[in-house]
Amino acid sequence: MxxxxxxxxxxxxxxxxxxxxxxxxxxxxxxxxxxxxxxxxxxxxxxxxxxxxxxxxxxxxxxxxxxxxxxEPPTPAVHVVRAGHGPRVRSEHADFTGTLLSAGSAGARRDIYLIRLEPGAVRTADAHTPGSVEHVVVAAGSLRAGPEWGPAELGPGDYAVFPGDAPHRYEALAPGTFAVLVLEHP
The missing domain is CATH 1.10.260.40 (lambda repressor-like DNA-binding domains)
Incomplete structure (x- = not known):
């Protein structure tokens, strides 16, 4: 990290x-x-x-x-994540970094990440907990994201939703790609 x-x-x-x-x-x-x-x-x-x-x-x-x-460490009542800060996790196999912006409360059951990707190796992910759903909105660049059996190509402003409980992938198609990822948990 x-x-x-x-x-x-x-x-x-x-x-x-x-x-x-x-x-x-x-x-x-x-x-x-x-x-x-x-x-x-x-x-x-x-x-x-x-x-x-x-x-x-x-x-x-x-x-x-x-x-x-x-x-994610415990947060105060008002939580601000400044650009370039926040808990980050990186991929061991691709130029992929996820910055946790917000973890869902027990009732919300969702997490929000800012993900940054660069062309090269593909970030593949195993299935998450059953019933998980991923939502992604591209902010800059372009990427291919979705389940292994049918990822979609997305550009700035594009939105996709797909099952997070199946193996899936994120692949940058342009330098400087970043997106907002919302991961829903059942």
């Missing part, structure tokens, strides 16, 4: 321990179910390591919680 604007490792560590204990899972069981090494999970819970969005996404899915619950 980048240092500036990244989710502090202490926030991620505390959230992972809290959610794992809430789920009643041992560290070994969570690591096994999420498909990551137990030593990696131990490092993350200790506040060290460099978690990518894939590992955090796998842990969140296994725990049955939105990714935002693992990276």
């Amino acid at each position: 980048p240092a500036q604007g990244a989710a502090p490792l202490a926030v991620v560590a505390a959230a992972l321990r809290r959610e794992r204990e809430h789920a009643g899972l041992s560290r070994a069981e969570l690591a096994h179910r999420a498909g990551i090494a137990e030593s990696t999970l131990a490092q993350l819970e200790a506040g060290s390591g460099d978690p990518g969005v894939e590992a955090l996404g796998s842990l969140a899915t296994t725990l049955g919680v939105p990714l935002s619950r693992l990276v």
Whole structure:
């Protein structure tokens, strides 16, 4: 994770321990179910390591919680995220960064991200929790986004909605592409 604007490792560590204990899972069981090494999970819970969005996404899915619950610190009543700041998660496989703008409350069950992508490797995502839906609005550049079986090409101002509970992808088609992503959770 980048240092500036990244989710502090202490926030991620505390959230992972809290959610794992809430789920009643041992560290070994969570690591096994999420498909990551137990030593990696131990490092993350200790506040060290460099978690990518894939590992955090796998842990969140296994725990049955939105990714935002693992990276967002508690917020005050009025919450402002300045441009270039906010908890960020990066892809390990593509030039893709998601900045969490707002995590849904228990009643809202949605997260809002500002995503930045550059042409090159495709950001592929495993299925999120069943019933998840992704909404994306392109602000600049162009991208191909959607389920593996039928992504759509989008330009500035274009909006798409697709199932988040199926494998999906984000691919920048132009330099400097960024978009707003709203992830709904059931």
